[in-house]
Structures are given as structure tokens and as C-alpha cells.
Amino acid sequence: MTHSFDKDYWDQIWDGDRAAAMAAGQPNPHLVREIADLSPGTALDAGCGAGAEAIWLATGGWQVTAADIATTALARAAERAAASGVAARVRWVEADLARWQPDTRYDLVTTHYAHPAMPQLDFYDRIASWVAPAGTLLIVGHLHHQDHASGTGHGHDETGPPASASVTAADITARLDPLVWQVVTARESHRALPGHGGHAASIHDVVVRANRRP
Numbered sequence: 001m002t003h004s005f006d007k008d009y010w011d012q013i014w015d016g017d018r019a020a021a022m023a024a025g026q027p028n029p030h031l032v033r034e035i036a037d038l039s040p041g042t043a044l045d046a047g048c049g050a051g052a053e054a055i056w057l058a059t060g061g062w063q064v065t066a067a068d069i070a071t072t073a074l075a076r077a078a079e080r081a082a083a084s085g086v087a088a089r090v091r092w093v094e095a096d097l098a099r100w101q102p103d104t105r106y107d108l109v110t111t112h113y114a115h116p117a118m119p120q121l122d123f124y125d126r127i128a129s130w131v132a133p134a135g136t137l138l139i140v141g142h143l144h145h146q147d148h149a150s151g152t153g154h155g156h157d158e159t160g161p162p163a164s165a166s167v168t169a170a171d172i173t174a175r176l177d178p179l180v181w182q183v184v185t186a187r188e189s190h191r192a193l194p195g196h197g198g199h200a201a202s203i204h205d206v207v208v209r210a211n212r213r214p
Contacts, residue, residue: 025049025050025052026052027052027053027055027056028052028053028112028140029191030112030138030140030189030205030207031053031056031057031110031112031138031140032056034138034185034207034209035057035108035110035136035138038107038108038136040057040060040061040062040063041062041063041106041107041108041135042062042063042064042065042104042106042107042108042132043057043062043063043064043065043106043107043108043109043110044064044065044066044067044102044106044108044109044110044127044130045057045064045065045066045067045110045111045112046067046097046109046110046111046114046127046130047067047068047069047097047111047112047113047114047115047116048066048067048068048073048074048077048092049068049070049073049077049112050073050076050077050080051066051073051074051076051077051078051080051081051090051092052080053110053112054066054077054081054090055077055080055081055084055086055090057108058081058084058086058089058090059084059086061089062089062108063089064089064090064091065090065091065093065102065106066090066091066092066093067092067093067094067095067097067100068092068093068094068095069094069095069096069097069116071094074092074094077090077092078090078092096116096117097114097116097123097126097127098116098117098118098123098126102130105130105131105132105133105135106130106131106132106135107132107134107135107136108131108135108136108138109127109128109130109131109135109136109137109138110137110138110139110140111123111124111127111138111139111140111141112140113140113141113142115141115142115164115165119164120141120164120165120166120167121167121171121172121175124139124141124167124172124175125175127139128175128176128181128210131212132212133212133213133214134211134212134213134214135211135212136209136210136211136212137181137208137209137210137211137212138207138208138209139172139206139207139208139209140205140206140207141165141166141167141172141205141206142165142166142167142204142205142206143166143167143168143188143189143190143204143205143206144163144166144167144168144171144206167206168188168206169186169187169188169206169207169208170186172186172206172208173186173208173210176208176210179213180212180213181210181211181212181213182210182211182213183208183209183210184209184210184211185207185208185209186207186208187206187207187208188204188205188206188207189204189205189206189207190202190203190204190205191203191205
């Protein structure tokens with residue numbers, strides 16, 4: 001199936017029958033592990049969904065800008081942030097990440113399975129340009145995998161992510177100029193989460209963390 005990944009697509013996902021489960025998700029374990037050694041600063045969560053990662057960052061002392069195209073996702077995220085006591089540390093922005101430009105650069109720019117209506121690697125190039133000098137880029141994406149297994153928790157049908165939204169670690173690191181970036185992590189991982197009907201879902205991730213040189 002071909003998806004446009006436009007606003008209508010994501011609004012339908014977040015107004016659908018899986019939205020409540022997606023909104024109750026926990027912060028991505030790759031984020032929790034990869035930024036444990038960073039001092040809190042300013043962060044951008046690009047494609048924040050219902051805000052699990054943004055709220056986790058805010059709880060840890062980060063000042064977060066969280067952007068997503070889906071109105072319902074942002075409404076759920078804002079409610080969850082208020083309930084968590086961190087509403088003052090998160091700015092929610094409804095934006096098409098294929099077109100939106102932030103007015104500043106950030107100490108941390110992170111994204112988790114986001115794919116707007118543009119080529120996936122071009123999207124990663126785009127968000128990389130929003131990292132401040134000496135800042136960190138963390139990309140968690142769908143690994144280009146032969147069967148494109150489903151179950152990301154960020155809004156896909158049962159066929160899983162399409163090939164156009166999937167990449168490898170090498171695909172990403174090849175776009176990072178070594179004169180500008182120091183690659184810290186380039187890993188492809190496989191993990192299992194509880195799926196629909198009690199069946200385990202296999203998650204195939206690509207994780208790239210890079211530091212922008214000062």
C-alpha cells in the first residue's frame with residue numbers, strides 16, 4: 001500500500017481505533033539509553049505523536065519543542081503533559097515537518113519513526129540542520145527489513161512500515177559529513193513488544209546518534 005503521509009493520513013491514524021493505545025505508549029527505549037549522559041538543554045522532538053518522548057525529556061529537565069502534523073495527537077500530548085506536571089517545559093507545535101522551519105537550533109534534535117510527506121533520508125537531512133553546534137542528533141527509525149514487520153506503536157496498519165519509510169544505519173551515516181558530525185551510535189536492533197491479540201510484535205529499528213562538531 002502506498003501512503004502519502006500527509007495531514008489527512010496522520011489525522012485518520014490518530015482519530016482511529018488504535019489511537020488510545022498509541023497515546024498510552026512509553027518513551028522510546030533508544031532515547032532513554034542514548035541521551036542518559038547528556039546535560040539537559042533545549043530539545044526538538046520532530047514528529048512527537050502523543051508526546052511520550054517529549055514528556056520524558058521535559059521530566060528530565062529539558063526545555064522541549066514538540067512538533068507534529070496531527071491535531072488529535074497534539075491534543076492528547078498536551079493533556080498528558082499537564083497530568084505529568086511538565087506543561088510549562090513543552091511547547092506543542094502543529095506543523096508539517098516537510099515545510100516547517102524552526103526559528104532556532106537545538107541542543108538535541110530527535111525523531112522516532114516519523115515520516116512526513118517527503119523522502120525519508122531528505123527528512124533526516126532536514127532535521128539535522130536544526131542541531132546547534134556541539135548538539136546531538138538522535139534518529140530512531142524503521143529499519144529497512146525484508147518483511148517490514150509491523151508493531152512500531154506510532155501508527156501503521158498491520159502490514160507495517162512501507163519500504164519508502166525504512167532505512168539502514170549506513171543510509172543515514174552516509175549523509176552525515178564527517179567534517180561536521182561525529183557518529184556516536186549507528187546500530188540496527190530487533191526487539192519484541194506485546195502485539196494485538198496477545199501476539200508478540202517484532203520491532204526492527206535503526207538508531208543513529210551523532211554529535212555536531214562545535
